[in-house]
Amino acid sequence: MATPKPGKPVRGSKTGQPIMALFDLLGRSWTMGVIWHLYKGPSTFRKLQEYCESISPTTLNKRLKELTESHLIERSIDGYMLTQQGRELFELLSPLGKWAKTWANNYTSK
Amino acid sequence: MATPKPGKPVRGSKTGQPIMALFDLLGRSWTMGVIWHLYKGPSTFRKLQEYCESISPTTLNKRLKELTESHLIERSIDGYMLTQQGRELFELLSPLGKWAKTWANNYTSK
DNA sequence: AGCTTTGCTATCAAATATGTAGCAAAAATT
DNA sequence: AATTTTTGCTACATATTTGATAGCAAAGCT
Numbered sequence: 001m002a003t004p005k006p007g008k009p010v011r012g013s014k015t016g017q018p019i020m021a022l023f024d025l026l027g028r029s030w031t032m033g034v035i036w037h038l039y040k041g042p043s044t045f046r047k048l049q050e051y052c053e054s055i056s057p058t059t060l061n062k063r064l065k066e067l068t069e070s071h072l073i074e075r076s077i078d079g080y081m082l083t084q085q086g087r088e089l090f091e092l093l094s095p096l097g098k099w100a101k102t103w104a105n106n107y108t109s110k
Numbered sequence: 111m112a113t114p115k116p117g118k119p120v121r122g123s124k125t126g127q128p129i130m131a132l133f134d135l136l137g138r139s140w141t142m143g144v145i146w147h148l149y150k151g152p153s154t155f156r157k158l159q160e161y162c163e164s165i166s167p168t169t170l171n172k173r174l175k176e177l178t179e180s181h182l183i184e185r186s187i188d189g190y191m192l193t194q195q196g197r198e199l200f201e202l203l204s205p206l207g208k209w210a211k212t213w214a215n216n217y218t219s220k
Numbered sequence: 221a222g223c224t225t226t227g228c229t230a231t232c233a234a235a236t237a238t239g240t241a242g243c244a245a246a247a248a249t250t
Numbered sequence: 251a252a253t254t255t256t257t258g259c260t261a262c263a264t265a266t267t268t269g270a271t272a273g274c275a276a277a278g279c280t
Contacts (some may be wrong), residue, residue: 001267006214012143014163018210023142028139029268033122044228055122056269061228071216081225085213092205098204100128103195104116106181111235139237155258166238171259189257 023079025070028054030063032093035072035082039090042078113176135180139166140173142203145182145192149200152188 004010004024007016011027018054026032037043037051045064049055059081064080069075072086082090112193114120116127121137123130136142147153147161155174159213166188174190177183181198192200 006210006217011164012162017145018214019207020143021212022206022213023146027137027139027142029121029137032137033130035131038256041159042270044225046225052122052270054121058230058270059268070213071127079213080228085216089209089213090164092209095202096132096199097129099199100116100132103132103199104128106195107116154256156256164238166240167259168239168261169237172237 005070005071023072025066028063028066030059031067032066034060034063034088035086035093037081038073038080039087039094042076042081045077113179114181130212138173138176140169141177144177145196145200145203147189148183148192149197150205152191154189158190163176175219179208 002019004016006021008016008021010016010024012062014024015061033052034048037048043051045057048064049057049060052060064073067086068075071083072089073080074083076079089109114126114131116131118131120126120128120131120132120134143162143165144158147158153161155167155170158174159167159170162170174183177196178185182195183190184193184197185191
């Protein structure tokens with residue numbers, strides 16, 4: 001599948017509304033996990049495979065290409081790393097970590 | 111596929127870390143879009159189908175079941191609506207809207 | 221020069237999503 | 251009260267995505 005781009009048809013919006021393009025990008029298996037792991041620091045392909053537990057190389061490679069095309073990650077001497085934009089995105093995503101914990105609690109108590 | 115639950119194996123974490131369970135849930139096609147639309151107010155199945163443009167009934171139905179099991183949405187007299195938890199989640203997601211716009215700009219200028 | 225690690229591709233199988241049709245139940249209309 | 255319309259889905263076939271496994275070429279040690 002093509003990398004979703006704002007302004008082009010994406011899942012959720014034929015006119016490619018930015019938020020829907022972003023949801024299309026983030027809403028693919030592993031994408032958010034990869035961003036999450038890369039925030040800790042640059043990482044190689046093989047290390048990402050370990051961190052992401054059961055991700056297949058096929059899928060990881062696709063995700064890395066999409067994120068690169070989207071200017072959220074880039075390659076450095078140390079492997080893949082988040083760009084400035086990527087870091088900003090992570091920081092918006094990071095409150096989800098705390099929320100998820102309380103969600104997990106409610107979950108078990110219901 | 112089963113609804114991801116914290117504490118159970120999910121994509122990204124065999125022990126079901128809450129954040130990974132959340133990413134597994136949100137990172138399925140249309141999930142974030144559905145939450146986004148429902149924040150505006152309760153909506154019926156058919157209206158969600160319209161809002162989400164090309165979502166298939168099969169997929170919509172699956173997503174609605176997952177979100178219900180996850181206590182993020184519930185049914186009311188007016189149709190599906192976000193729960194309190196669902197609204198909280200949306201509010202964490204909402205900054206993405208603004209970010210996506212600047213992302214879209216950078217995108218076109220590169 | 222040989223051994224390892226890294227980044228990936230190829231291939232095939234399994235899981236998901238899509239498209240279209242249509243039906244039963246509830247609601248609105250006549 | 252009978253008829254039409256709307257709603258919420260299910261069935262089924264097809265297309266697309268993801269996953270598992272094997273393995274190879276290039277780079278980096280030793």
